[in-house]
Amino acid sequence: NAGVTQTPKFQVLKTGQSMTLQCAQDMNHEYMSWYRQDPGMGLRLIHYSVGAGITDQGEVPNGYNVSRSTTEDFPLRLLSAAPSQTSVYFCASSSRTGGNQPQHFGDGTRLSIL
Amino acid sequence: LAKTTQPISMDSYEGQEVNITCSHNNIATNDYITWYQQFPSQGPRFIIQGYKTKVTNEVASLFIPADRKSSTLSLPRVSLSDTAVYYCLVGLFTGGGNKLTFGTGTQLKVEL
Numbered sequence: 001n002a003g004v005t006q007t008p009k010f011q012v013l014k015t016g017q018s019m020t021l022q023c024a025q026d027m028n029h030e031y032m033s034w035y036r037q038d039p040g041m042g043l044r045l046i047h048y049s050v051g052a053g054i055t056d057q058g059e060v061p062n063g064y065n066v067s068r069s070t071t072e073d074f075p076l077r078l079l080s081a082a083p084s085q086t087s088v089y090f091c092a093s094s095s096r097t098g099g100n101q102p103q104h105f106g107d108g109t110r111l112s113i114l
Numbered sequence: 115l116a117k118t119t120q121p122i123s124m125d126s127y128e129g130q131e132v133n134i135t136c137s138h139n140n141i142a143t144n145d146y147i148t149w150y151q152q153f154p155s156q157g158p159r160f161i162i163q164g165y166k167t168k169v170t171n172e173v174a175s176l177f178i179p180a181d182r183k184s185s186t187l188s189l190p191r192v193s194l195s196d197t198a199v200y201y202c203l204v205g206l207f208t209g210g211g212n213k214l215t216f217g218t219g220t221q222l223k224v225e226l
Contacts, residue, residue, distance in 0.1 A: 042216045
């Protein structure tokens with residue numbers, strides 16, 4: 001069972017570069033989210049999606065874009081990387097069926113911006 | 115969004131019961147309370163979820179008082195492998211979207 005797969009696992013960027021963090025899930029979940037985790041800050045929601053073609057902003061959306069063209073994939077794009085975006089990024093998914101279903105997380109992408 | 119407050123850290127010994135309390139004074143009527151466990155270099159993993167009273171599964175119990183302004187995660191007979199960060203999550207993730215808020219988590223350290 002693959003669950004939620006994030007790629008790459010590690011990435012180093014220079015300030016101003018752009019890149020896309022990939023997230024894919026094979027559980028046919030409607031809901032997908034992106035979080036960032038910084039030391040001492042817990043997890044903070046960046047963007048989320050309740051289904052293909054529908055996205056919305058979370059707590060810290062600035063500097064990030066998302067799209068949801070398929071149920072399976074939810075990529076996160078950094079438009080112009082800044083050192084403040086150095087963090088660990090987690091993607092999560094959950095089912096819409098059956099009430100408030102728990103989220104399944106990937107193992108993260110560790111991103112460093114120089 | 116409902117904010118949560120948890121102890122930053124707790125220490126315990128193998129075989130003991132551990133109780134971690136989370137405060138969520140502004141919890142909304144439709145909000146659920148969910149707990150996750152996170153090991154280093156891994157994503158959070160779901161432990162237990164509840165709405166009111168008590169919920170028990172094979173790994174933990176969750177106690178929620180009538181006013182729902184706090185909740186307690188109870189881990190029976192912890193072992194070294196329970197050393198992790200535990201997050202209390204309050205919110206609703208159905209229908210209109212994601213309104214979940216993660217707290218800063220509680221670092222549980224279990225020793226021999």
